[in-house]
Amino acid sequence: MASVGSATAVVATAFGGPEVLSLTEVEVGPPAQRQVLVEVRAAGVNPVDYKLYSAGRAGDTSKLPMRLGLEAAGVVKAVGEGAEGPAGPVGVGAEVIAYPVQGAYATEIVAPASSVLPKPAALSFEQAGGLMLTGVTAFHAVTAVKVSKGDTVVVHGAAGGVGLMAVQLAIDLGARVIGTAGESGHTCVRQMGAEPVTYGEGLVERIRALAPGGIDAAIDTVGTDEAVDASLALVSDRARIASIAAFRRAPGLGIKLLVNGPGADPGTELRSAARLELLRLVDEDKLRVVVAAIYPLSEAASAHATLAAGHTHGKIILVP
Numbered sequence: 001m002a003s004v005g006s007a008t009a010v011v012a013t014a015f016g017g018p019e020v021l022s023l024t025e026v027e028v029g030p031p032a033q034r035q036v037l038v039e040v041r042a043a044g045v046n047p048v049d050y051k052l053y054s055a056g057r058a059g060d061t062s063k064l065p066m067r068l069g070l071e072a073a074g075v076v077k078a079v080g081e082g083a084e085g086p087a088g089p090v091g092v093g094a095e096v097i098a099y100p101v102q103g104a105y106a107t108e109i110v111a112p113a114s115s116v117l118p119k120p121a122a123l124s125f126e127q128a129g130g131l132m133l134t135g136v137t138a139f140h141a142v143t144a145v146k147v148s149k150g151d152t153v154v155v156h157g158a159a160g161g162v163g164l165m166a167v168q169l170a171i172d173l174g175a176r177v178i179g180t181a182g183e184s185g186h187t188c189v190r191q192m193g194a195e196p197v198t199y200g201e202g203l204v205e206r207i208r209a210l211a212p213g214g215i216d217a218a219i220d221t222v223g224t225d226e227a228v229d230a231s232l233a234l235v236s237d238r239a240r241i242a243s244i245a246a247f248r249r250a251p252g253l254g255i256k257l258l259v260n261g262p263g264a265d266p267g268t269e270l271r272s273a274a275r276l277e278l279l280r281l282v283d284e285d286k287l288r289v290v291v292a293a294i295y296p297l298s299e300a301a302s303a304h305a306t307l308a309a310g311h312t313h314g315k316i317i318l319v320p
């Protein structure tokens, strides 16, 4: 019978800033029925990871030490009985993506088979580890605002993790995309096929100058008052504005808030099904993952400090 092993994992030992992160040894496996033991090669880093242990959430110390990381890519080491994922049976040695999971910042994890999908051959482990969370979020957003052929769409924060995915998905659906970014993000926004525009004072006028025929829909990945106000000024149908970050402003404005916040659409089934769509788009060379930086697990604190500074272009990835 398979025995319990050990893995190295990143944990938050307190609520606070990135300085509370450290490495620890944890027990792992063996996989039970419908579970899979994955040797992690790369884990995607997302803003929610540092928000979960931020000082502002301090309170429930029973959550400490807190394992982190919701997505990973790696190789299957062992499977429990009936290990069938959304794309079919999962076997030992398979290269996979695991999403959603808990505690992906680790050398090994046990994942529910329902979260284990084949890694596209075209993606490195680092790219694959950063595909899903931002990808399903962007998929949710383009679906929520009904992006379709011929639309002109604004993506706020177009050079970020979710933004770059939303740009590519909207373009694949046949839209023209205008993406807000700081000057340093313009090149990568343009490389994805969108037209970059600098955020800040005069944003609405700059977008109107680019699209005098009007804007059909807006996706806000930033949550600033500027992004919300610009969306309201540019898009006449508020049902075609979605935000993943304006938790304070969006409720009551008639715009769609996704996943978190009062009245948010959880999109559970849509997001689960989106995973296979994302794999298809990668296989068809219609979706790329931009890796902004790779850090070892031992430098998770630096990775979080960089991401929290708010100007990453693409995905930050941790590798064991």
Ligand SMILES: NC(=O)c1ccc[n+]([C@@H]2O[C@H](COP(=O)([O-])OP(=O)(O)OC[C@H]3O[C@@H](n4cnc5c(N)ncnc54)[C@H](OP(=O)(O)O)[C@@H]3O)[C@@H](O)[C@H]2O)c1
Residues within 6 Å of the ligand: 046, 047, 048, 133, 134, 137, 156, 157, 158, 159, 160, 161, 162, 163, 180, 181, 182, 183, 184, 185, 199, 221, 222, 224, 227, 244, 245, 258, 259, 260, 307, 310, 311, 312, 313, 314
């Ligand atoms: N609700 C959900 O389901 C969900 C899922 C994923 C993420 N989120 C949330 O969505 C937000 C974005 O996530 P992410 O992973 O895309 O983060 P990210 O990779 O850190 O990207 C943030 C981007 O925002 C841009 N930015 C910063 N200030 C801006 C401003 N004032 N106006 C326009 N753009 C600005 C930055 O680029 P520049 O260099 O151009 O400034 C950066 O590329 C986070 O708050 C995250 O927690 C929500």
